[in-house]
Amino acid sequence: MSLDSLLFQAVNGLASASGLFLVAAGLSIIFGVTRIVNMAHGSFYMLGLYLAVTLAPALSPWIGGAAGFWGGILVATLAVALLGALVEMVLLRRLYRAPELYQLLATFALLLVISDAVLFLWGPEDILGPRAPGLSGAVDLLGRRLPQYDLFLALAGPAVLLGLHLLLRRTRFGRLIRAATQDREMVAALGINEALLFTAVFALGAGVAGLGGALQMAREPANLAIDLSVLGDAFVVVVVGGMGSISGAYLAAVLVAEVKALCTALGVVDIAGYAFNMSRLTLVAEFLVMALVLILRPHGLFGRPQPPATTRARAEPAPAPLGRRGAVLVLVAVALFAAVPLIGQFFAYAPVLALDMVIAALFAASLHFIMGPGGMASFGHAAYFGLGAYGAAFAATRLGAPTPLAFAMGIGTAAMGATLFGWFCVRLEGVYFAMLTLAFAQIVWSIVYQWEEVTGGSNGMFGVWPQAPFDEPAGLYLAALAVTLAGLFLIRRVVFAPFGFALRAGRDSSLRAEASGIPVARVRWLAFALAGTLCGAAGALFAFAKGSISPEAISVGRSIDGLVMVLLGGVQSLMGPVLGAGGFTLLQDMVMRETDYWRALLGAVILAVVLLFPSGIAGGLRRAGNAR
Amino acid sequence: MRSVPTLLDIEGLAAWYGEAQILFDLSFTVGRGEAVALVGRNGAGKSTTMKALMGLVRRRARRMAFAGRDIAALPTHEVARLGIGYVPEDRRIFTDLTVAENLDLGRRPGAASLWTDAAIFELFPHLAGLRARAGGSMSGGEQQMLAVARSLVGNPELLILDEPSEGVAPIIVEQMIGALLRLKASGMSFLISEQNSLLCEAICNRAYVMEQGEMRWQGGIDALPAGSDSVGLFTKLK
Structure with missing residues (x-):
């Protein structure tokens, strides 16, 4: 590696950082005022990009190449801002008083809808945008040719940072945003129309993300996977930079993008005789940056500690014992499910569907354990499903392990992953927890996707067939049913054990639980690890049920x-x-x-x-x- | 009763926090230019009454009229725009914003205000020197002055003050009483909740006593036994 290739990658990194920063800044401003983490924020970025690659060539014949290009970016930005305003008025307004989880899910639903709308309007093929007129050349710097547009983007990030700073400091709208971030009620009590302010703020945040996407048109093709990949990156940036801090978002975006660029620049490096391809490690590097920052500064670089939630707004109903009638119902249900293989000869599809349901039940129950009694709504639970599935598939196909051992190794892989990631996640609450779990799942997905030698990359792994007696549909089904019932029984026992009481106490009031001598973080960590482990069991069953496994399992x-x-x-x-x-x-x-x-x-x-x-x-x- | 025309007329007010009902069938009035005290111990429902007026908690009433307008169904910002200034219990200054910026937020763009900066700083001379100070780095008394000033620039006819002397040094309380008396002399109406009756006695004409979300007593401020706090007062009433 040479100095000039490092410089080249550094500029490239700054250009990427600008796009990332715009998404993260919009996310942060919206969260500050409305307290909603907008899961559809990557979709606004994607829409900005799609609109720009369509509008720029469409406008160019009318108003000239350069005006068409920049006009396309402007119109795309405004259109996304307008859409943001519409979304706020139609959807979010109904959700401000809803629990956080519902807000996250509703905005995720929006992501799904936008994703299919884009598929419908633009089709599945990647679309290349025009190059920037006047900026399509390169600049000679230290004997290396740097693309002009990358330099422009590298400067665009700080320019937007400055613009947002001036907006927040020098205008009444900015003062309103800062005031509402601290105390929405008081802002309303001073006679300011909260609803209008929220709509404007959402439009601003959406527009900034749309601008970020539109600016990328000369750099990357518009494609359907961007919404989630940008969302995951933006969450990492916001967690690292500190929620609510615009400067923190920029610093974190630069940090993350530069570390990735550095890995790419290093290329293949010899360490102790082994050749490491560092460019493959960009995602691990992103994880390490985030882990390091969270260990040293749990609230991000410029974030402030969240005030501990002293009590939850709504009392949760306590889990109720089953009762005689409930027990009978459960026994009947178990008997019915156990009898499914008997009708397999008449309805060949029934056992297949029942197996899917049994696996899904264990997956959902393990998530319920940390969501309900734990109060931690994970948006990345699929990570442990995938780790279990890949662990079992790897052991069965590459190591030739017998089925029960491969199954156990799948569970072990998920347990290790959940224990590692859980240590970081349980330190955060609410939306921060949701964002971090999602970011971890994105990282696991990316590692699986890129580590072809071990995981088979995007193709996944095939021929994960169980050995006798599990090679018969009935054998595998009954084994899966037994595993799921054991898992459900375990969850129930834990919820009614002192550990479950401690978990619920920590959920309802972490301060009071701590003061009563409950190590809340450790209890949560254990619960997270247990949930991940059981989820891994569901994943391992899934691998054997399907006979193959692909990164989709972790999506x-x-x-x-x-x-x-x-x-x-x-x-x-x-x-x-x-x-x-x-x-x-x-x-x-x-x-x-x-x-x-x-x-x-x-x-x-x-x-x-x-x-x-x-x-x-x-x-x-x-x-x-x-x-x- | 008195001959002053009624400004705020509340009848049968009930309010809830979530599922829990906090206020039961409250009725009270504030006349134009009159100062009315809400007296009662912690948890009696004084603050909730004020939040219910502003529409900050779920409320229902047989009649909620301000200056002849029905405010029962109005959102908070419209109640404020009709001319009710709200100074909450813990003042709720925007700590990241400067004094000048806090004042600016209280102003209605496009509406002329009697309360120019000059008029504000004449009423609260101490604030003039703090214009560039962040709200978070002011003392409790300074924050209290700023909170009152922030409400005034919106041109209210009625000021709602929730525990204005709580956590404020006695010398500042005296200054505050002076400022409020000047406001009253210029025609401002007040609804003031207090546990410490010094400020109320200086300013208020009438008082209502609350307990457990209900009105228990009303009368002229002189009828409140002098120097007694609300706890003592209520024990005597029993």
Whole structure:
């Protein structure tokens, strides 16, 4: 590696940092005022990019190449801002008083809908944008040619940072944003129309993200995967920089982008006789940066400590013992599920579907354990599902381990991952926890995607077939049923054990629990590790059930599936996720295979659940029961 | 009763925090140019009454009229714009903003205000020297002055003060009483909640005594036994 290649990558890094910063800054401003983490923020970036690559060539014949290019960026930015305003007025306004989880899910549903809208409007192919007129050349610097547009972008980030700074300091709108970030009620009590302010702030944040995307048009093709990859990166940036700090977001964006650029610049490095391809380690580097910052400064570089939540706004219902009638119902359900293989000869598809439902039930129940009694809504639970699946698949195919051993190794892999990531995650609460878990899942996904030698990359791994007696459909199904029942039993025992009481005490009031001698962080860490381990068991079963495994098993989409299952069923009882998993699997099987636009459909389902059934199906049934 | 025309007329007010009902069937009035005290111990519902007026908690009433307008269904910012200035219990100064910026937020763009900066600093001379100071680095008394000033620039007809002397040095309380008396002389109406009756006795004409979310007593301020705090007062009433 030479000095000038380092410089080249450094400029490249700064150019990437600008785009990342714009998304993170918009996210941060919106969160500050509305307290909503907008999961669809990467979608605004993606829309900005798609609109720009379409508008710039369309405008150019009319107003000239340069004016068309910059005009396209401007119009794309304004269009995204307008869409942001619309989204705020139609959707978010109904959610300001809803629990955080619902806000996160609703904005994620928006991500799904936008993603399919883009697919519908622009098609699945990547679209290349025009190069910037006047900036398509290169500048000679230290004998190395640097692309002009990268230099321009490297300067655009600080320019927007300065612009936002002036907006916040020098204008009444900026003062309103700063004041509302601290105390929305008081702002309203001074006669300021909160609703209008929120709409304006959301439009501003969306527009800034749209600008970030539009500016990338001369650098990267518009594609459908950007929304999630940008969202994951933006979460890392916001967590590292400190939520609510615009300067922190810029510093973190530069830090993350530069560390990645440095890894790429280093290329293949000899360490102790081994050749390491450092450019493959960019994602690990991103993780290490985040881990280091969180260890040294848990609230990010420029973040302030969150005030500890002294009490939760709403009292959660305590988990209720089963009762005689409940026990009978559970036994009947278990007997029915155990009898499914008997009808397999008439309905060949029944055992396959039932196996999916059983695996989904364990997946959802493990998530419920940290969400309900733990109060930690993970947006990256699929990471442990994927680790379990890949661990088992690797052991079965590459190491030739017998099926039970491979199964155990899958669980072990998930347990190690959950223990490692959990240590960081449990230190944060609420939306910060959600963001960090999602960022970790994105990192696991990327590692699996890039580490072809071990994981098979985007193709995944094939031929993960179990050995006898699990090679028969009935054998595998009954084994999966037994594992899931054991998992559910374990969760139930833990919830009713002193450990479960400690977990719920920490959820309801971490301060009071600490003062009563409960080591809240350790209790949460253990719960997180246990949930990840059980989730890994579901993943390992999944690998054997499908016979193959691909990175899709770790996608954010799967994490969200889990959340939807739990919410469908209701968060605060173990029956909830089991019912929700069953219902969701059926729905997915029946409806979502029929259409190319299943994501939009899922989004619509999530929005319906969030807006209509705030306590899930099981909660709704219980309420109906009480009303009678 | 008195001959002053009614400015604020509340009848049968109830309010809730989540599921819990805090206020029960409150009725009270504030006349134009009148200062009314809400007296009661901690948790009696004084602050909630004020938040209910501003629409900051869920509320319902048979009648909620301010200057002849029904305010029961109005969102907070419209209640404020009708001319009610709210100075909350813990003052809620925007700590990241300077004194000047805090004042600026209270102003209505496009609406002329009697309360120019000059008029504000004439009423609270101490604030004039602190214009560039961040709200977070002021003393409790200074914050209290700023909170009152921030409400005044919005041109209110009625000032709602929640515990204005709590956590404020006695010398500042005296200055505050002076400023409030000048405001009253110029025609301002007040609703003031207090545990310490010194400020109320100096300013208020009438008092209502609250306990457990209900009105228990009302009468002229002179009828409140002199020097007694609300706890002592209520024990005597029993």
